[in-house]
Amino acid sequence: MSRQETEVATSKAGKYLTFELGNEAFALEITKVQEIIGILPVTRVPKLPDFVRGVINLRGKVIPVIDLRRKFGFGAREDTARTCIIVAQINRDDRQVITGILVDEVCEVLDVAADQIDAAPDFGAAVNTDFIPGMGRIGDRVVMLLDVDRVLSSGEVDSVELIGTPGRARLGDSGAQKGVAP
Amino acid sequence: METEGNHPVGSTTIEAPRAPKWVVESMERIAEILILAEPDEAARLDRAARDLHKIATWLDTHDSPETAAGACAAVAMLDAVVASEAAFPEAALDVVRRALETLQAILCDGRDRRRLCFPDELGCVDAGVGAPLNEEVRSEVPEDESEDLRDDERVRRPTTLHAEIDDAIFADFLSSQGEVVAELEELVLELEKTADGSVLKALRGLIHTLKGDSSVLGLTDVERVCHACEDLLDREAFDDQTGLLLEAKDWVEATFAYYRGERTTLPDPRRLLAVMSSVGGDHSEAGSTASVQRSTPPAEAPDFQDGAAGSHRSGRGQTHRTIGVRETVKIDAERLDRLLDTIGELVIAESMVCQSEDFNPSSAPELERRRMQLDKITRTLQVMSTSLRMVPVRPVFLKMARLVRDLAIKAGKEVEFVMSGENTELDKAVVDRIGDPLLHVLRNAVDHGIEEAAVRQAAGKPATGRIELRAFHRGGSIFIEVEDDGRGLDRKAIVEKATLEGLFAADAEPMVEEIFGCVFAPGFSTAQRVTDVSGRGVGLDVVKRAVDELRGQINLRSSPGEGCLISIRLPLSLAIIDGMVVRAGAERYIVPTLSVLRFVRPSVNDLSTVVGRGEMLSVEGTQLPLYRLDRLLDIEHARQDPCEALAVVVEDNGRKAAVLVDALVGQQQIVIKGMGDLVHGVRGVAGGAIMPDGQVGLIADVAGLVELAHSEGGRGEGAGPQPAIDPELPNGPDPGLRGLTGKTAEVQS
Numbered sequence: 058m059s060r061q062e063t064e065v066a067t068s069k070a071g072k073y074l075t076f077e078l079g080n081e082a083f084a085l086e087i088t089k090v091q092e093i094i095g096i097l098p099v100t101r102v103p104k105l106p107d108f109v110r111g112v113i114n115l116r117g118k119v120i121p122v123i124d125l126r127r128k129f130g131f132g133a134r135e136d137t138a139r140t141c142i143i144v145a146q147i148n149r150d151d152r153q154v155i156t157g158i159l160v161d162e163v164c165e166v167l168d169v170a171a172d173q174i175d176a177a178p179d180f181g182a183a184v185n186t187d188f189i190p191g192m193g194r195i196g197d198r199v200v201m202l203l204d205v206d207r208v209l210s211s212g213e214v215d216s217v218e219l220i221g222t223p224g225r226a227r228l229g230d231s232g233a234q235k236g237v238a239p
Numbered sequence: 240m241e242t243e244g245n246h247p248v249g250s251t252t253i254e255a256p257r258a259p260k261w262v263v264e265s266m267e268r269i270a271e272i273l274i275l276a277e278p279d280e281a282a283r284l285d286r287a288a289r290d291l292h293k294i295a296t297w298l299d300t301h302d303s304p305e306t307a308a309g310a311c312a313a314v315a316m317l318d319a320v321v322a323s324e325a326a327f328p329e330a331a332l333d334v335v336r337r338a339l340e341t342l343q344a345i346l347c348d349g350r351d352r353r354r355l356c357f358p359d360e361l362g363c364v365d366a367g368v369g370a371p372l373n374e375e376v377r378s379e380v381p382e383d384e385s386e387d388l389r390d391d392e393r394v395r396r397p398t399t400l401h402a403e404i405d406d407a408i409f410a411d412f413l414s415s416q417g418e419v420v421a422e423l424e425e426l427v428l429e430l431e432k433t434a435d436g437s438v439l440k441a442l443r444g445l446i447h448t449l450k451g452d453s454s455v456l457g458l459t460d461v462e463r464v465c466h467a468c469e470d471l472l473d474r475e476a477f478d479d480q481t482g483l484l485l486e487a488k489d490w491v492e493a494t495f496a497y498y499r500g501e502r503t504t505l506p507d508p509r510r511l512l513a514v515m516s517s518v519g520g521d522h523s524e525a526g527s528t529a530s531v532q533r534s535t536p537p538a539e540a541p542d543f544q545d546g547a548a549g550s551h552r553s554g555r556g557q558t559h560r561t562i563g564v565r566e567t568v569k570i571d572a573e574r575l576d577r578l579l580d581t582i583g584e585l586v587i588a589e590s591m592v593c594q595s596e597d598f599n600p601s602s603a604p605e606l607e608r609r610r611m612q613l614d615k616i617t618r619t620l621q622v623m624s625t626s627l628r629m630v631p632v633r634p635v636f637l638k639m640a641r642l643v644r645d646l647a648i649k650a651g652k653e654v655e656f657v658m659s660g661e662n663t664e665l666d667k668a669v670v671d672r673i674g675d676p677l678l679h680v681l682r683n684a685v686d687h688g689i690e691e692a693a694v695r696q697a698a699g700k701p702a703t704g705r706i707e708l709r710a711f712h713r714g715g716s717i718f719i720e721v722e723d724d725g726r727g728l729d730r731k732a733i734v735e736k737a738t739l740e741g742l743f744a745a746d747a748e749p750m751v752e753e754i755f756g757c758v759f760a761p762g763f764s765t766a767q768r769v770t771d772v773s774g775r776g777v778g779l780d781v782v783k784r785a786v787d788e789l790r791g792q793i794n795l796r797s798s799p800g801e802g803c804l805i806s807i808r809l810p811l812s813l814a815i816i817d818g819m820v821v822r823a824g825a826e827r828y829i830v831p832t833l834s835v836l837r838f839v840r841p842s843v844n845d846l847s848t849v850v851g852r853g854e855m856l857s858v859e860g861t862q863l864p865l866y867r868l869d870r871l872l873d874i875e876h877a878r879q880d881p882c883e884a885l886a887v888v889v890e891d892n893g894r895k896a897a898v899l900v901d902a903l904v905g906q907q908q909i910v911i912k913g914m915g916d917l918v919h920g921v922r923g924v925a926g927g928a929i930m931p932d933g934q935v936g937l938i939a940d941v942a943g944l945v946e947l948a949h950s951e952g953g954r955g956e957g958a959g960p961q962p963a964i965d966p967e968l969p970n971g972p973d974p975g976l977r978g979l980t981g982k983t984a985e986v987q988s
Contacts, residue, residue, distance in 0.1 A: 100935040101826065102914070103872035104921050112914055112927055112935045117584055119912040119927040119935050 069191050070171040075200055076143065076160040079131045082200040083160075084167065084193060089205055091144045091155065093163055096136050110159055115144065122157035123209065134161070148206045156209065167200075169193045174202070258346040262297060265290045266343055273336045281321050284332075288317040292510060294342070299504050306345060307504050313338040318509045395498045401457040412456060413499050414569070418634075419449060420492045425637045427488060428644065431481040443472055449491070460508045461491060467515040483515055485641070575627060582624040583910035587929045589617045590907060594931040621908065629664040632710050632719070635674045636661040639681055639708055646685040653703040654689055660710035665717055669789055669809055673719065676785040680721045680805050681706065683779070688725030688803055698800060700724065713890075716833075716942075717809045724802040728795075730754050755795040759783040792942065808942075810925075818909045818928070818938065821887060821900040823868045824877040827936055828900075829909055829928055834941040836888040836895065838903060841865075841881040856886055856897045863888065866948040867899045868939075872923055877901055889941045896945050907931070911938060922947045 073084035074093075099111040099122050108128040112119050122142060126134060142157040177189045188207035193200045258266075272287040295310035317335050320328050396406060426442040429435075450465035468487050471480060493506040592598065593610055600607040636658050647654035665673070689695075689704030696702050707722045730751075737743050737757040758779050786793045786807050797803040818829035837858075839845075845857040846865070854865040865886060869877030878884045878901045886897040909928035912935075925940035 098934050100927070100937060102921060102924060102937065103874070104923070112937075114929050114933055114935045117587070117912075117929060119914050119929070121914065 067171045069174050069202055070169060073167050073169050073193070073200070073202065074143070075164040075167055076141070077162045077164060078126055078129060078160055082164070082198060083125075084169070084200045084202050085143065085145065085158075085205055086202075087166060089145045089147070091146055094142050094144060094157075096140045096142060096159075113142070113157060115155075115157070118155070120144070120155050120157050122159055124159045125208075126159070126161070128208065137161075145205055147209055149209065158205070167193075167195060169195065169200075169202070177201070259297075262294055262346060265294060266339065266346070270336075270339055270343070273332065273339060276332075281323070284317060284321045288314055288321055289510065291317060291339075292507065295504070299502075306342070309338060310342060311504050311507060313342075314507055315509075318507070322509075395500055397458060397498065399457045399459050401455075404456050409456065409498070411569075412452065413495050415567075416449075416491075416495050419445065420488060420495070421634045421637050423449075423488045423491075424485065424641055425633075427481050427484045428637070428640050430484075431644075439472065443469065446472070458494075461494060463512060464490060464508050467512050471515055471518075479518065483518060486511060487515065579624050579627065582620055586617055586621055586908055587910060587931075589613060590931045591933065618908075626664075628666050628668075630667045630670055631662045632665050632670055632673070633661040635670055635677065636708060636710070638674060639677055642678060643681055643685055643706060646682060647689075650685060651691075652685065652689050653692055654685060655703050655705045656708070657705065658708040663710035663712065663717060665710075665809065672785065672789060673807075673809070676782040676807070677708075677719065677721070679779070679782045680807075681708070684721060684723040684725065684803070688723040688727075690726050694726075719807045719809065720804060722802065722804040727799045727801055727803050728755065728758070728797040729799065733757050755797065758795065759793065817906070819887070819906055820904040820930075820936065821868075821885070821939075822902050822904050823872075823900045824874040826872075826874050827904055827930075828868065828872075828939045829936050830887055830889065830898075830939045830941065831925075832906065834889045836890050839886045839888060839897065841884070841886050841897075841899075843882060846881055854881075856881075858886075858888055858897065861895070863895050863897045864948070865897045865899060866944065868944075869899075871898075871944055871947050889945070894945060896948070898939075898941075898944060909936070909938065 072087040074087050074090050075082055075084045077083070094115070097113045099113050101111040102109065102121075108124050110122040110124040110127075112121050126132065139162040140159065141163045142159055143163065144155060144157050146153045147156050148154075173194050174191045175194065177186045177192055179186065188204045189201045190204050191202045193202055269287045269290050272283050276283045276287070291310060292314045295307055295314055298307035298310050313335050316331055316338075320331050320335070396409065400409060423442070423445055426438055426445060429438045430442060446465050446468050450462050450469070453459075453461035453465060464487050468484060471483060471487075474480075490506050490508060490511050493502060494508075496502045497505045593614065598606075598610075600610070640656055640658060643654060643656040647656075684706050689706070690698070690700075692702040695704065705724045707720070709718070709720045709722070711718050733754050734743065734757075737754070759782070782805075783793055786809075789809055791807055791809040794806045794808070795803065796806070817832040819832055819835055820827055820829050822828075839856070839858055841856055847855045847857070847862075849855055854867075855862045856865040857863075865881070867877070868874060881899055884899050884901055885903055886899050887903075888895060888897050890896075911926045912928060914924075914927045923940055923943040925938040925943070927935045928938055930936040
């Protein structure tokens with residue numbers, strides 16, 4: 058393991074919340090997680106990419122819900138009793154945004170030590186692993202450590218916003234909607 | 240403060256001037272005067288004092304507060320000498336000379352300012368110089384107070400303040416004076432326009448109250464200035480009367496700002512007082528203040544005060560109590576917001592309970608009665624809460640009136656400024672932030688929009704330009720408009736420039752809206768590019784950005800030669816609004832009631848298509864474009880036959896349109912919730928709201944919907960099948976909604 062990789066591993070060590078999508082196991086830093094709620098009725102918001110399921114009412118706050126299955130291309134599936142929304146605090150442009158992340162099933166909270174973390178393998182251009190900084194080996198399982206900030210990085214979110222803009226954006230409108238505090 | 244022993248003498252050699260040339264030069268001139276002048280050469284010393292005052296003002300904005308304060312103190316002392324109030328003029332003059340040397344050392348030689356100090360005596364003019372000005376002078380020497388001012392103190396306490404006035408009372412007084420000063424300005428500007436006696440009377444009353452209040456508190460300088468203003472008003476009208484009054488108002492404002500800790504130096508009233516009384520001398524009774532000698536005016540000012548203060552003090556005390564005190568409670572903004580949020584939650588919770596299926600009014604009439612009572616209370620609370628944050632836009636408008644006046648004078652143009660709707664209420668946050676964009680727009684209008692008088696006359700327009708500033712409610716928004724009758728925008732030049740910039744393709748034929756849109760494009764409208772060509776557009780991208788931040792919209796209309804209208808549309812930004820809940824397919828949307836003109840069940844006869852594409856609906860003889868909500872927002876399984884559906888007639892920006900939805904579900908109060916960055920900026924959706932069932936409902940943004948429809952044009956029609964109008968149902972069941980305006984509708988689902 059190179060020195061850089063060791064650093065990644067050390068910085069990534071800690072407590073993780075693991076969850077499942079399809080048959081794959083993912084993990085999210087526990088410090089990012091605010092709470093876990095069961096599936097609620099989600100209100101669709103038009104003109105958004107399909108991985109944005111919509112918005113929910115979290116005790117009076119309206120928060121968006123990201124369907125991670127769709128985001129990662131697992132294909133649609135009916136919600137089950139085990140379907141959960143992980144409410145996470147995502148850093149975006151130095152601000153904290155509360156976002157719901159829809160996953161198939163939440164598993165457990167795990168301690169992942171530095172020596173259990175490998176760098177994410179490079180699949181080339183075919184698979185975007187930007188938001189997977191490392192893989193954790195827990196017993197005989199492998200969980201993908203998710204950098205949730207990157208999953209919904211600015212680039213992604215901007216594209217979300219732009220989808221709401223009709224075909225020919227008005228001149229002078231460019232950039233106007235972006236980065237404006239709600 | 241250390242003694243003057245530290246500062247070097249004779250260090251006037253200028254090596255690397257750090258101050259602008261005029262400061263250096265004028266400092267040399269002052270030094271020359273000071274060295275040569277005798278204390279009784281009032282005229283020369285006065286000139287030096289004025290120059291020094293200018294430098295002090297410059298220092299205030301460009302250098303450290305200490306330096307500025309030192310300069311101010313020197314001006315004050317010099318003034319005392321000029322006014323022959325100093326007991327030992329020679330000594331005082333010497334102190335000023337030494338202070339000037341220090342200033343020169345700091346500014347011209349760039350010496351380490353930490354090691355340089357102003358003469359000690361400067362800080363306590365009364366001790367070194369003498370008697371009559373005791374109180375005032377001390378209050379005018381900022382150094383004194385800035386030293387005393389502890390960091391944790393919010394309010395600077397003038398030394399003349401009466402001992403029985405505690406800091407809290409003084410702070411309250413200061414915070415209430417913002418309005419008084421604004422009103423003062425408004426009245427003065429009004430006075431300039433009309434010779435109406437009532438304005439004069441109101442102005443007198445206001446100044447008198449301010450004078451009384453200041454006297455009660457012991458703000459002798461403010462009192463003196465007010466007194467001089469009253470004198471000014473007593474005289475016959477003359478040219479620069481309003482100008483002087485405005486100057487006086489500025490001075491008072493700056494003084495209060497200093498006490499509030501927002502300024503570093505206390506403005507000096509002497510020059511102002513001198514000018515005010517000398518102006519009067521030219522015109523009216525020669526006896527009173529006729530002396531042209533510079534030395535008299537400041538000298539007599541304390542006389543006014545001494546004579547007046549004693550006799551008026553008790554009487555004005557009463558004035559203070561009857562007029563000045565308002566029943567207000569200052570509340571921390573954060574607490575207020577929390578209260579509003581909680582009331583919002585209460586409204587939601589109340590409607591959740593009342594609309595719950597378990598609640599059956601017919602089986603429990605007593606409960607129903609209580610519910611209605613609760614409903615009433617909630618509504619009252621809600622109405623109150625919405626009004627808490629609302630303030631009239633008036634103060635901003637008044638500032639603009641002053642700005643336009645000053646700009647017009649500076650540009651040498653005649654401009655008539657008309658404003659209306661200044662009592663329109665807006666959220667305080669919006670009022671606080673709308674000033675800057677408005678300022679840009681108005682500056683543009685005066686500088687570039689309105690032509691020179693000669694040009695105007697040549698074009699057949701009245702020589703006096705006209706700028707109108709309006710505020711009004713329409714369709715659920717608040718509009719602030721600036722209209723001028725100037726030269727308007729040069730479309731050709733804009734198109735040329737935009738094509739050059741690559742905003743348009745070379746062969747494009749942009750629409751009018753697109754052309755004007757360019758002006759708001761970032762980086763497009765910098766001064767060098769557009770101003771010279773079209774004469775318009777400085778900083779309009781800044782305006783656009785500011786308006787965007789307020790979730791508003793900005794529009795521009797202009798015809799060459801006929802002027803320009805800039806319309807800023809702002810959301811009410813109220814936490815709670817009235818909404819109509821409509822359904823399309825399985826989804827529901829909330830349409831703000833204020834945007835809804837009426838509901839119409841279309842009949843076949845009212846429907847028509849234009850060029851086989853755009854659908855039109857005839858409502859009371861007017862043809863309106865008919866848009867389908869399901870197609871605009873990609874909703875599935877909505878009714879396709881317009882005759883089975885419902886058309887909501889909405890208005891945006893004067894444009895009316897009909898939006899087809901499946902049905903009206905009900906009417907309810909909604910609390911607008913931001914939806915976070917992720918889904919911010921979706922066209923056609925203004926925000927979210929918690930519905931009575933606990934789910935999120937989306938608020939339709941009518942303006943956005945209409946825009947969306949426009950921009951999609953025929954595309955939407957191409958995508959969906961042509962509506963199959965069922966001939967079997969020519970008139971559909973009329974739900975009785977026709978002609979029902981949204982505002983009064985009590986619609987059941």
